[in-house]
Amino acid sequence: LRGLKFFATSRPDQDLVEHLQSFQNKQFYHLRQVPVEEADADINAYLNAELPRFQDTPEIKKLVEQAAGLFIYAATVVKYLSKLKFSLSEQMRRINRLLESGVPQSTKETPLLDRLYQQVLFDAVGQFTDDEDEDENIDFTHRLKILHTFLCSAEPISIHVVANLISFSDAPNFTETVAHVLTSLHAVLYTENDKVFSYHKSFTDFIFNENRAKKFWCNPQKFHLLLSRICFNIMNSELRFNIANIQSSFLLDCDNAALPDAIKQNISLVLRYTCHNWVYHLSLANSNKLANTMTNFLKLPVLFWIEAMNLMGSRGLCEYMLRGARKVVMNNTPLEEAFAEAASFALYFSGSAASLSTPHLYISSLATWRKTSGLSWGWKTHFPGIPKFVHSAGGAALMTITTASPVYTIALSSDGKYLVSGSEDR
Template sequence: RRACTPETRSEIIGKLKAWAKDTFTESSPIFWLSGLAGTGKSTIAYTVCQYLKEENLLGASFFCSRNDPNARDRKNIIPSIVTQLLHCGGALFATALCALPLGTILPDNKQHVNELLVQPWLRARASEPDPRKRHQHLVVVIDALDEVENDGPELVAELIRALLAQDTRLQGIKFLLTSRPQPKIVAECRPIDHRAIYSTEQISPDDATDDIRRYLRVELPQLHEKYPHSVESIVKHCAGLFIIAATVVRYLDPPNDPLSLPQQKKRLADFENMNVALPKANKHEFRVDSLYRVVLDQALPIEGGDEHEYAKRVMYAVVTARQPLTVSELAPLVALHSEPDEWTDTDAVTIIIHRFHAVLYTSGHDHRVRTYHKSFRDFLLSTVRCNAHAEAASDYFYYRTTTCLQVMEKALRFNMGGFPSSYPLDIDDQDLAKRIKMNINKELEYACRFWATHLSSLRHENERNIREALVHFFRLKVLFWMESMHLLKIDCRPSMHLARDWARHLKPQNKDLNVLMAAVDMLWASFINNTTSQSTPHLYISSLATVLAMSAMRSISLPDWQSSFPGLPTVKCTGILHEPSLLIIQREGHNASVHSVAFSPDGMRIASGSDDLTTVRIWDATTGTQVAKMKGHGDSVLSVAFSPDGTQIASSSGDETMGIWDATTGAEVAMMEGHESCVYSVAFSPDGMRIASGSADLTVRIWDATTGTQVAKMKGHGDSVLSVAFSPDGTQIASSSGDETMGIWDATTGAKVAMMEGHGDSVSSVAFSPDGMRIASGSADLTVRIWDATTGTQVAMMEGHKSCVYSVAFSPDGTQIASGSDDSTVRIWDAATGIPVAKMEGHDSKFRSVAFSPD
């Protein structure tokens, strides 16, 4: 990184210096500097860091970067800042941090700001005996928050809440934040004092032009002296964008291969002849793109030969890499042929990198190849901005995915750790680290870590032979991949989540692939959640053997892994003990009551609806981690349901609306209006074409799931409709109400089929059995009841709950019923006899919703 050229960006730098030194309590603890790509935010931030360091005011800095996995990962930001503060925040801060309870030194990402920074800082300041030190302060700089993967806006929100809250307002520390003006970040930054918000767009055009002119005079002194008019044409084209000026400087003056003045003039002519017909919108972006096209025309060899194709592969390998790679790591990944030849030589890669010197560079400290600015990557991967190379980018994602699969196919094998025995724990194996380094080289490590990431970027129309390669990989090699990932201390679940999401959109669906992926999820969960994971060989000896036996007992289809391991212990499973008190995962994330939960059809995700911020959230059912958060309702989310194909989620709210959301991206698909009061319940029809809803306006309604239009409205209940459910064949809808009754309705015409009575209080929930022959109900009269769906007669009544029963659900095989109650228990009942099977406790409050996983 480098600082601003002297006497440039003077206004904003002066403003930041004054803010940083202002110790008055009225001074905002946060300053937000925003600006479009290429306007110099990072350079300004670095310049301010230098000043703060000289003034002994710099507490910490973190420069986020999409180029670096560690610098784009949310979990590293606050711990890094805290570590830096320990060196300058005094012994009291260190003591306060060390006073955290055991196990909270690295809490969940969502707790970092409060647990690692705010609370220790408050304790340290409160115990500071010297009044003079209480008035001292430090500044923390976090640059490019828009480059944090997924969680940038959330981190901004947490910092703002912590720093501006009256009860925890931090004294003695300030934060300078920079980012692009992304809508979510803009929304989160609204509470900041307007005097502490500055956009590079506020720099006057004349000042921006003067700054760039000074910069070019310093960087290109000979060219400016000899050809001042040509340099002035650069200034004009830059239009205040420093990214253009810096790229032109590198284009005209390569760092490792200086050009003569005539050569510089020749290249400058290419730039001056550039046709720039500015569009009405995105003018800044267009100027940057036009420069990048000039750079590509100069750097790429003539089309039609191997050299041109090779140069493109190197270029795309750099911009799509999930972590920066060295030249030696790039070489085998961009080879044109499978056999070693001139195109696997590191010298060839080095030559290509030099050709792209204006946009790519090799870092001096770790020798990894990076882009100078993320706008080059954005340009190359945009079908709109770089249409000439868009198809090449798509092809490269295909190529990169297949290359990773080929690398793993060739290198992965049984016992990647070279274990001589399964008896010692990994931690006791003194030579394990050496064997891992020897058996898993950087090329294989990259393929293991990022094959799924590249797969997720592959358009489905370009899948070609990918699905067959994936099926082949999952039949056996995936076991050795899991072993390697465990040796590398990397969780397999994020990769599997990406792969499942990609496979979910295949048309037609590949049943074999779905079965294989489910088997991998089952095996990894069995291994990683067990103490046997302390010894890697037990992935095979214990977990694989046990999972194979359990799958046979439960008639679950698994790959023929047994035949590949004839020496695997044979486990005979005579039964499966259901331990009712065993809580597998308890996940916190909502900040208020959770009203409804639903499993996705493949059992891999859970949707939830809550009072907090009117959100619907999606969770990974294996890890419990939050996958997506959807906002759009204006009141509590009271019910959620997955579509039968798992692609959409329906929600209902106290704001009288229902929403449909994309289950992968979390994007809003539709918002349906029509009810005149709270909508308590939603349900998809088995074919996914209709949605039923029940409301406090006493009606049941049916909606077209594609258009969102109302199809039918059914009246008959005398109080709020609290629950609705489709029959398995989609011909009927059951409803329950606060009027102590249940209704059955024709799902096509909306006609009333039957009304069932028997409960002595509100009926909170109804559910059809999988065969459609029975209906279960739960009521405020503390009972769970079973009814004949054909005659409407009561079949059984189960008593045991001590308070209102809010939710009931049949198991997928119809043999059991789960019920959740206000008495803080979930109970399992035999669906045939009504006999209680199990009682589960875990929540400190009421169970509003229960759901069985599909398996």
């Protein structure tokens, strides 16, 4: 349309900048080009509107000076002071704590936000640190893990999922603890549709920088290793054969009216998260410390994982995820080969009609899987009742079904779905 214009605001992401540079008609406006007086006036108006109890007070003036033209600073201050409807005296105490550091010598963004985020975190979790009180240190560690889990999750997750990911035997009512931490971090985190989000990327940048976050720092690689281990523990604990208790292999999943409820009842929210995201955490951990855990996972639970993913409608991700895991273990040849075979099997199943009826993961796909490696042989030994196939290029039998007595006649249904046999015992 003639005259139509788009206005986009963003951090100076290099890919986005390069993309916008390719536009024929464009105009860039950088935040640093805004006169600080204009920014201060906007921040002053914003703080007076959002903090009416302090309208035109010296405290507002000092906060404007301390913001130094950064609106994200002012916005975080407002959330810090007003989100929970604090009393006037509590708001005043919080303002005084923010102002105690004085007007910064530098107007750069990082020092400003660092002081603010440090204060927010101290009020939320830092009060539980006491070198002489072991119990308080445990509380601090728990609360810090909750925060780090929210920030390191592969996707926005709920309080319930976090509570189940980071649960402790000595922490009863842990869901309440997670909820309390989230509430106390209202200035930097918020909930929408039962999922937790961070208000601004500057907060995650702060948390992942050791020099800036100090005792609140999250070591991403180490924490993703922890989450990887947790994912494997949950999958090993909750995944099982026929997890949805499907009674018949003669029905397609879409024709099984009871299946959606069975999936919801038997595949918990935290299991859904771990099934979909264990490779994400594993790849960011980039460690060989879980080699034994992965080896054990591939021996059998990987089949239960493919089963669960198929039930959740995510079978197309299985091969991609397993090949992603393979990249993590490239220096471990046996494990690399095992992941490659598991990925090939996942593709073999997900790309076939067998995936339309989940039980056929075992009785069709596994039964006809041609590989004869130790891994696939091990899979089949767990299911001795599945049909046995002999793959041959000649005229030899392709399949053998063992019966209790001689078979005198067989018949194939017209739709090709059923094979009926007649023998002495039935």
